[in-house]
Amino acid sequence: LEKELESYRDLPAETTDGHLVVLRGNIELSQEIPAVIAHGGEGIGLFRTEFLFLNRSEPPSEEEQFKVYRDMVQKMIPAPVTIRTLDVGGDKFVPEINLADEANPAMGLRAVRFSLKERRLFKQQLRAILRASAFGCTRIMFPMISGVAEMRQCRALLDEVCAELLQENQPFDEDVEIGIMIETPSAALVADLLAEEVDFFSIGTNDLIQYCLAVDRGNEHVAYLYEPLHPAILRAIKLVCDAGRRAGIRVGMCGEMAAEPLYAPILLGFGFTELSMNAACIPRVKRVIRQISRQVGVDVLEQLLKLPTAHEVNRYMEEDMAHRF
Ligand code: PEP
């Protein structure tokens, strides 16, 4: 099997009926880029920038960030690098910058909420990302967006930063794509409205599941309730994919759910054209995609959406799907 998986590296993730999916890598450090390339990843679908801010007393300067982002973007040419703005707080607690006294940090000053409060830091990061965009295909992604108003605040700040860079004659890609993570229930529910505001969505199932099902993603006592195939999750994903399709924007997934080969037919059914995951998971997901048709996925999903519990959805997948690949 290992040999077989290796042979997929330079082949497209294409279904037997010609539906193409782009598989990208999730990374936390730029040193992971060679592994993404070695596993056949086409670009970076999620760069978690918070790791640049960990284990140090001072946040990285604009210049330091710029160099990291530029090097990554250059290494991935011509494929895109999706840089997610800082997502600290919640399960990504950074003691040097996060508030220590939040009773409920997962619902507190996390991710883009933190950035919009610490505007100086936020602008520094946006400047660094935009400057890197002059060197290769770069995308900007905002985490934990909860609605249109928050997105517009980010957009306004981004416009401010662009105007500054223009004035300083600093080169950047004026058409850089702007997207958001869909990882809160409110974002999923207003996906039709958000789709008018951005170039792409990327569903973050790690948090979407946590918040939709009200199950702490890191709490072992309720881990049995953390069910990716819960009917509520399938419906939430469908809402987002349908809204994206209607608005004509790309919808991808970068949560752990994208990395599970057994789920690949379901994700084909939803119509995803981009999936991003840890590099090591790419070949197995590609293998499944190359073995089935998109139509199988569409048919399976139609059946799954009728089932009332995650248990039944799982059983259907294991009994009716697993034998196909
Ligand atoms: C997610 O929430 O699914 C996601 C990809 O982001 P993170 O795991 O970094 O919160």
Ligand code: MG
């Ligand atoms: Mg998340």
